[in-house]
Amino acid sequence: MWTGVRYERYGLNGRLSRRARVRDEDPQPADDGARAKRSDATRNRANIVTAARDVLAGDGDASMHAIAKAAGVGQGTLYRHFPTREALVMAVHRTDIAGLVDAAPLLLAQHDPVLALRLWLDHLAQYGRIKRGLGSALHTVMHDQLMTEGYAPVLRALAHLLEAGAREDRIRADVTADEVMLLLGFLWRIEADETWSSRVERMLDLVVDGLRPRGSERGHASL
Known part of the structure; x- marks a missing residue:
């Protein structure tokens, strides 16, 4: 036997009810945390490239540590973007x-x-x-x-x-x-x-x- 919850979702005729359809079609709320992380990653990558340009232009043998320091990021962040x-x-x-x-x-x-x-x-x-x-x-x-x-x-x-x-x-x-x-x-x-x-x-x-x-x-x- 169908439960009341199932009746609410599908209706007596077995079709998806309007309320359920609206609920299913509602877009999921944006994941602000994930979007912020992507924004941070993009910004970090751009900062690393800019810092690397400046550092390497002055010293082609500069270390990755020096580039990370100039970019204001940790070496882990640097190597995640550029292995x-x-x-x-x-x-x-x-x-x-x-x-x-x-x-x-x-x-x-x-x-x-x-x-x-x-x-x-x-x-x-x-x-x-x-x-x-x-x-x-x-x-x-x-x-x-x-x-x-x-x-x-x-x-x-x-x-x-x-x-x-x-x-x-x-x-x-x-x-x-x-x-x-x-x-x-x-x-x-x-x-x-x-x-x-x-x-x-x-x-x-x-x-x-x-x-x-x-x-x-x-x-x-x-x-």
């Missing part, structure tokens, strides 16, 4: 590449194409400076893999900036992203000393000036 040193360095590299790629459209939305390109090149220069520190923290094979992996998306971001400038006749249309990257090779060779910023700034200004349309090309465009 190996290589995994952490790869995360730093990929985060920086993503930042470079994402910066191109954002800068174009806020500035004219020439200024957007110049500001993006500043980001690229900082990436190059950090990359030198990260290089000594990676095995040669892994370093080559990451450089190859990151080159194509950075090249596409640069091409996007150049094309935007060419459409407005602010940047020469006969220059490719590959050619500009070759010109920017000096970024990886300038010694990171007290003169680094001033030397890089001057060299980048020269590159951007060289990318402006020649007088004859600008004149034709205005006809």
